[in-house]
Amino acid sequence: AQKVTQAQTEISVVEKEDVTLDCVYETRDTTYYLFWYKQPPSGELVFLIRRNSFDEQNEISGRYSWNFQKSTSSFNFTITASQVVDSAVYFCALSEAKYSGYSTLTFGKGTMLLVSP
Amino acid sequence: SQTIHQWPATLVQPVGSPLSLECTVEGTSNPNLYWYRQAAGRGLQLLFYSVGIGQISSEVPQNLSASRPQDRQFILSSKKLLLSDSGFYLCAWSRDAWGYTFGSGTRLTVV
Numbered sequence: 001a002q003k004v005t006q007a008q009t010e011i012s013v014v015e016k017e018d019v020t021l022d023c024v025y026e027t028r029d030t031t032y033y034l035f036w037y038k039q040p041p042s043g044e045l046v047f048l049i050r051r052n053s054f055d056e057q058n059e060i061s062g063r064y065s066w067n068f069q070k071s072t073s074s075f076n077f078t079i080t081a082s083q084v085v086d087s088a089v090y091f092c093a094l095s096e097a098k099y100s101g102y103s104t105l106t107f108g109k110g111t112m113l114l115v116s117p
Numbered sequence: 118s119q120t121i122h123q124w125p126a127t128l129v130q131p132v133g134s135p136l137s138l139e140c141t142v143e144g145t146s147n148p149n150l151y152w153y154r155q156a157a158g159r160g161l162q163l164l165f166y167s168v169g170i171g172q173i174s175s176e177v178p179q180n181l182s183a184s185r186p187q188d189r190q191f192i193l194s195s196k197k198l199l200l201s202d203s204g205f206y207l208c209a210w211s212r213d214a215w216g217y218t219f220g221s222g223t224r225l226t227v228v
Binding site: 033035043044045050091095096102103104107108110 | 155161163168176207211215216
């Protein structure tokens with residue numbers, strides 16, 4: 001069964017600090033997809049990134065970067081120079097294709113990030 | 118383009134009352150549909166998923182049920198709400214394992 005672990009329940013930083021959110025996953029499949037979502041206080045899930053299991057290339061998007069390492073089953077997310085607007089709950093998620101066209105998305109418990117001025 | 122609609126946005130219901138949350142998808146056919154719940158301070162838990170009309174799978178036993186009367190309509194129901202049913206409910210659709218689109222959510226408070 002697939003599982004996603006986000007060990008950090010809550011992280012507090014001061015603006016402009018760098019912060020890394022950890023994500024460790026478990027799966028028996030060789031083909032899977034990893035996601036990060038941001039959930040602001042309004043509750044909506046904001047899609048940030050997705051990665052397939054065959055693409056270990058790290059990605060940078062502005063102040064956001066992601067480090068995917070299959071050897072350690074980790075997909076960590078780093079925010080550089082954090083801002084108050086980054087305050088939210090961040091979810092890591094894993095999707096396995098169970099059979100043609102069907103899949104389920106399993107979420108970690110989320111990490112609440114608080115960025116203070 | 119595909120869109121997903123979920124309503125109502127907020128709902129306050131007394132214990133023992135029925136529940137009906139609706140989710141509809143536009144711009145696609147035969148989507149996979151999902152209901153997730155987020156209890157206060159907790160992660161997102163998959164409640165139900167559906168791969169077609171009338172096909173419902175439940176991930177966890179609970180006081181809730183789901184139905185898919187039409188291809189792009191997914192309904193979450195309860196005959197009698199419990200306090201523990203309070204939470205944030207999200208509907209989602211997907212075509213495959215690569216992409217999921219979520220609705221804006223319904224915040225349910227059972228009093």
